[in-house]
Amino acid sequence: MTGLRNPVIRGFAPDPSLVRAGDWYYLANSSFEWFPTIPIHRSRDLAHWEYAGHVEGAAPGDSLAGVPDSGGIWAPSLSWDGERFWVVYSIVRSVGTPYFDADTYVSTATEVSGPWSPPRRIPSHGFDPALHHENGRLWLLNLQNDHRPGGRRFAGIVATELDRETLTPVGTTHLLLQQDRLIEGPKLLKRNGWYVLVLAEGGTGFEHGVRVARSRSLTGPYELDERPLLTTRDAPEWPLQKAGHAELVETPEGEWFLSHLTARPLKTPKGLRCPLGRETAIQAVTWDAEDWPRLRHGDTRPAATFEIPDLQRPDRGAGNCATSPHRPAADNAPPSYTLRSPAAPSWIDPTTRPGWLRLRGHHGPDSLWSHHLLARRITEHHTEAQVTLQATPSTFTQSAGLLLWYNTSAYYALDLTWAEPEGEAQHGQQWQNTGRTVLVLTTRDENETRRAAVQEVDADTPLTLGVTVHRTEAQFWHLSEDTRSPVGPPLDFTRLSDDHGSRLRFTGAMAAIHSVDLVDASFTADFTDFRVVCTPA
Incomplete structure (x- = not known):
């Protein structure tokens, strides 16, 4: 068994999006105003991660000049359709105003190390977009933003079918779910006939969490799980805080894991502070008798360590192997920013x-x-x-x-x-x-x-x-x-x-x-x- 120590990607590595392609796992993070845009790591065992490249050209014209601090590229979502990697993300140009002024883009590549196709703009309902692939069809999920006075900036989760070639909308946009508590970061998967919607809840601070909803139909209506899947909002002494913004992945052996962001706080006279930023963690997941996902260790708080089955570690010199759609980066070294x-x-x-x-x-x-x-x-x-x-x-x-x-x-x-x-x-x-x-x-x-x-x-x-x-x-x-x-x-x-x-x-x-x-x-x-x-x- 391999002991996993959270966070698995330490320091500034927020909003993780996790996908498996063959025997490899790939994870993309937000880059905000920083270059390289959308860094990607890879792993064979979910415990040991190495830098695998980035989405070069994600910012049109290779420029984010003028974007505010903590603007830029938010919450990329990485997916794999069996032939190509897809990444969808928003460039946010207004922070702290009713208007996010977000432009949403899609780029694709046959290998995560690139080359990535020039970004193509798609409908921008709000930030935190994600793609769902099913039977040759492509669906865009998004947060809906209501900028009007009296409106809710987090006004629910919507889904729009896109033409796979033109990326233009097919039919109407569907409202999947609304609730009083802030929800964002939608990720969708299908399991046992259920469409399972994994949501970030409560914002990105110490109230953060993960909530799950499900439906027999992609377009809803969705039933919300009564309890959060993951949160530390009621556990201020817990060593991993701000747990949220998650994505589920299944191993070839049928086990389930969850990527999520977290932070390691320091106690100060002014309260808890997390100067290392939001980091990436992994949790083991099981499904209960009613088919809801639960953390394997039986809690809603993130585990700092747990064990996973030993898997083959990456061979840095093997090049492009048959079970991995990936050409390793030249030296697998994290870049300067x-x-x-x-x-x-x-x-x-x-x-x-x-x-x-x-x-x-x-x-x-x-x-x-x-x-x-x-x-x-x-x-x-x-x-x-x-x-x-x-x-x-x-x-x-x-x-x-x-x-x-x-x-x-x-x-x-x-x-x-x-x-x-x-x-x-x-x-x-x-x-x-x-x-x-x-x-x-x-x-x-x-x-x-x-x-x-x-x-x-x-x-x-x-x-x-x-x-x-x-x-x-x-x-x-x-x-x-x-x-x-x-x-x-x-x-x-x-x-x-x-x-x-x-x-x-x-x-x-x-x-x-x-x-x-x-x-x-x-x-x-x-x-x-x-x-x-x-x-x-």
Whole structure:
């Protein structure tokens, strides 16, 4: 037997969509404003997962420029019709307003590593679309959004048949289910003559859960199970919280499992906070005497561990095997992430200085358009990130450094930049006088940006910057004569979470490097040995 430890995909990996194709399982996650779009992992045993690629081209024009924080690509749904993979998803361009301004797209591929077909737009009733394949027919499920004053933003689940070739609607749209508690994220399967509708319930926070409904007809009416399949809303001390947004899958042996999102909270004086974001977990499922799905361990709360039968582990060198419609990614390594557009030769140069990565500066960290940043997911509450940097900023409009990042209104930045001589006030005419090179620690928290520390440093030699995260605290530092010298006070790492602040937040904390030039994008910074080490507790 193989012991499964949840979460199976750790750190920012929300809204999992799980499908089996042959002997392999594939899982897609939301990417929001980040590239690569729609990351996909694969597994042979549901316990051990590896990066398998992403849906390249999911954002038309390879751009999400201007989308708000936590906008972009929401809740992709991955499916397999026996010949092709299908992915359906929404690009959400308004967050926190009655209008989601969502465009829904479909793309297909014979292998999850691509190539994926150019996205084709289909009807957009709301976010959280999914596809159901049955006897050569294709059905689109969706959340219905009622934006009108007095309307319900989560106004029920609808289904529309689509022509498989043209993706145009066939017939009318059917209302499947409405209820008073918020429901979204529909996934549909057929078992024992029942159409089983798996729903996310209660929003994406600590009230989250999974509810199931069923019908003898695809178009309804649907009967709602009296009890949730999965939730921690009444268990604030449970180690896995926010359990919801799920999908059922059957193994070749006839066993059933459930993928769902979850989060690992930290206790703070302000309540529970989850800076690692929403992660992916797996639960074993059985069916009761009345044919409703139940968690195998007999609870509605997610299990942190359980055992599954041993299966053949992936052979990384086997290439495309007969039982897997998949060509492995080149190195199966998770990628670095970029904001709102993919990395481009115009701003990232790995060749000019061997062993170093050169980033050209552009917009500042608050930009929704063109921030030149490379990030990696933080997957554990004990994490250390560091990088060696060399740059020569000559104005306060140029900077480069190391970040702890959540979004454009929540980050900590340790930057190498220019400042006036010590004791001299800021006056904005840097080219008329000499200055000094400094490390500046900046904290950004929604509407407040402040400098937490300023230290003068030698700009003539490379400088190693780092940050150590220990649960709720983050301490920035730099190396001075092989000794770590703290920069500024310890900072509250949990501010970089969904649970802090007044705005909707749906992603997770990252460690990143970036380069800024607000004038003419001529400034460059060289980085080497960027590493993020996450240590499980």
